Amino acid sequence: MTQALGWWGVPLAIAAGTLRGSIPFLFVSLGECLTEKSGKINLGLEGVLLTGAMSAYAVSYLTQEQLGSFFAPWCGVLVAALAGMALGIIQGWLCQQPRVNDVAVGIAMIIFGSGIAFFFGKPFIQPVAPRLIAFEWGNWSNLPQVQAALKVSPLFLLGALLAPLMQWFFTATRWGLLIRAVGDSPQAARAMGISVFKVRMLSIMAGSALAGIGGASLSLYYPGSWNELISSGQGLMAVALVIFAHWNPIQCFYASLLFGGSQSLGPALQSVGIDSYYYLFNAAPYILTLLIMILTCSPKTTIPGTPGALGKDNTP
């Protein structure tokens, strides 16, 4: 079939790959955006992503008898969010202790989270769990590439809805304003009688829950299985993605599409027979992230949109 389409298969494969591959980026970057708006960096989302992927898969497998193969994966998504939130509590509490560096806590949480995921996930590598069912809007065509390009996961739609919702939340609600105030100037927020600790804790917990859902999309939708290599660093790239998106949820959505698309470059080219640089093309998202950071960062000025207190030490 690929031969019949020839080179036209490449853009279609990239489109399909973008829809599939952008979902984890979307959720993790929205989660990271929410967290960073409150003035803290959460590098540990990579660990959350893995724990989310594992717990979603495990729950979907274990509950398929009771809930059926449609609801079981959704139960998995819910548990993944809760698992993410649990890791978020550790991150949120620890990174707000005096003299504790949030980046270092993030690295520790990557190790801890992946340890938890691999520890409890070991028995679930073999079994097959029911996966999330996608909307197949391409069934009118008899070309499998077109069908694949129009297959949309409900999680993608959820994420696409969440992005403008979060933007509205930041700009138009009292809670959004509180988070931004804490992120820009914790001293001022404290003077207003806001509990900086609570706001940051809740932002980190909610952000981690979103990252957990991103993990669920990895194991329950695409690639759609659980193993120790399921994440390819989406949790880390999200941090760079948020910088690229200038801490704007809607731009996070566009950036996720870009990153998801770049991820599908290698497989798309492989499908038309270009596979001698397969591994290098697979590094495209990382190279892209790095290039974007080199182009957008500057040693003199801060990027517009940067929360004022981001990366600053905890004030005791």
Place this chain on the structure above:
Amino acid sequence: MTFAKSLESVLIPLGAILFALVLFGLFCAFAGANPVEVYHSIYRAAFGQWSSWQNTLIRASPLMLSALCTALPARLGLVVIGNEGALVLGGLGAIIAGLSLGESLPPWGVQTAMALLGMVFGGVWIALVGFLRHYRGVNETISSLLMNYIAIALLNHLVEGPMRDPSSLNKPSTFPLAVLNRLPDLPGTRIHYGLIYGLVACILAYILIQRTPFGFAARTTGGNIRAAQMAGLPVGRLILIICFLAGSCAGLAGMVEVAAVHGRANQSLNVGYGYGGILVAFVARHNPLAAALVSVLLGGILASGGILQRVHDLPDATVLVFQGLVFLVVLFSESLYQKEGV
């Protein structure tokens, strides 16, 4: 340093490790294993007898070198975690030197060339991180992490493509190093010379940071970069040199793994010594001498992974959970110090 302060700097890390052990015991109990037996197995597998000591020290040497990749830039206030990438590239540099020289030089000459090229590859890799940080304002933590993935992709590309030994079917690898050129073991042991490299590197790093004007300038920059710039310190050059040295240590770790352990470059280069090194550096509070000690401890824990799996039926990720717990508890212990340490 006053007495109270030195006491604090010994008691707090020790207490943190003990507390992490307790948490780990609870975790094991939760997973259905007897914690006391697990502790005993770890001790036996890591430090119980001479042969387990040897296993431990074999794992400690790449950890010492990898830890310096985080510990040195930390003195400048940079959080560099590109250990894995620099290690992989160092391994690649070493195998390139080793394979292209073949037997045209005596073994010590080939080994020196392997070490040098490995160090240059790793050093340039991390110096790039420092360069981007200083001249482009790119966050060094994120860029070094991304570069880990790029380095691993490069390794995969080379061992699956241009540098692949066609006879390596299950695990794509480069051609093997001539047996003659492999790094020998210390006389009478199974421990390779990498341990000496690691110890010497840690001691040199300690002297450089604590006892030289260069190290003083680096520590000043780490304390307050504005003040250092005002005082006319060449901050950019300091960053580049320290990052190069840091990367070359991790690169040397890659060389040791290739030249002494695997004899060729393949996926086994990225088995976690990079992340282990980050953990060591933070637990040692970025002190190179302490890092050598902590590496032995972590080497022992890594050496016990197999036993935990065989005897207690715990998955191999148990070791990872333990590392994570130690890391988290040690970070929390930072908040217990009376005044800013180091």
